[in-house]
Amino acid sequence: MKKPTRVNHPPPVELPPGNRALVPPIYQSVKFEFESVAATEEFLRGERPGFFYTRSGNPTNRELEQLLAQLQDREDCLVTASGAGAISQALIALTRSGDHILSFIEGYGPTRQLIRRVLARFGVTHTLLSIEDTAGIERVLATQPVRLVHFESPTNPVTRIADIEALTRAARAAGALTVMDNTFAGFHQHGEYDVDVFVHSLTKYASGAGDVLGGAVIARGELIRALRADFSVLGGTLDPHAAFLILRGLKTYFVRYRAQCASALAIAQLLAAHPAVARVHYPGLPTHPQHALAARQMRDFGTIVSFDLAGGDGACRRFADALELFALTPSLGSGESLIVTPHIMGARDLNAAEQKISGITAGTVRLSVGLEDLDDLVEDVTRALAAAGS
């Protein structure tokens, strides 16, 4: 073999039987081959397991899929290049022209825009209600066929809690699928409820480091099998290197999530006792209007603390600018603490009536509490509150 040939066919190293890597390797390969045309044919006919092309399947991605399915108490999973990709591919694969989607105003902006702007172009209609509008939910389910109900809990950014039991029961009775964006609560929560499809952004708590994008769709095996063929042609596949980083992040998922929840509760309590703060939205506080429901549904109340500053827009700007440890940037779930001012930085597609339902005011602040020392975070928030109030 001449050297230009050799560099394209390096000598393979295979581990001998009985010898394995403790951390599985990254299969950073787009292509996989079988030993013959006949074997390839068998694979393509579905008569033999294996991998062929990473857009349709990759061993590193598969490892992540199997782990996430177990964490969320479901049979199977598909990972995607981002959380938005998981949601868009799932909703595209699950709907057809003429179908109706029920979803909610209090939620992640890009998902709302997907339903309103993109799916509407393909004849998929929708109703957007408040997650608290129980009568409206029953009315919509009773008056027309609904293909699926898409919801979040806690909602972004003001942490309203969906009554998952009631919602999934009503949807099931009406023959509608439920799709729950469970990013805020995490993989270890809500699995015991009768939710058909969970979607997650892996960019947040799974990676935990804020250095990689990813998404996941988790459901019973038969549903994932049906979605897999569509996902393969839609093409928003996760890169195996990203899957490796997310698998690495997941090793510390539980300790991170719980430590961040404990700090989030302490900060929520501090905010609730401060005169510059009009209202705190944190499901773990007994003053949250749905605390009892949250306590029934959740083991950990999350790392997002939203609140309204009494001084409105001006106070909100002063508070955000005065913080030193909280980065002024979107996203959540990373080791660094983050701050978003939703009125200024998001939810631009909401009209005045929807804005009111969304619970976002000119003084609303959303904090994502990170892994810094709690004393340092308390000091930073206390100083910024003084700046906001002045």
Ligand SMILES: *Cc1c(COP(=O)(O)O)cnc(C)c1O
């Ligand atoms: C971030 C987020 C998404 C989108 O995830 P990306 O990985 O950023 O595409 C979807 N839903 C919720 C609730 C999110 O917080």
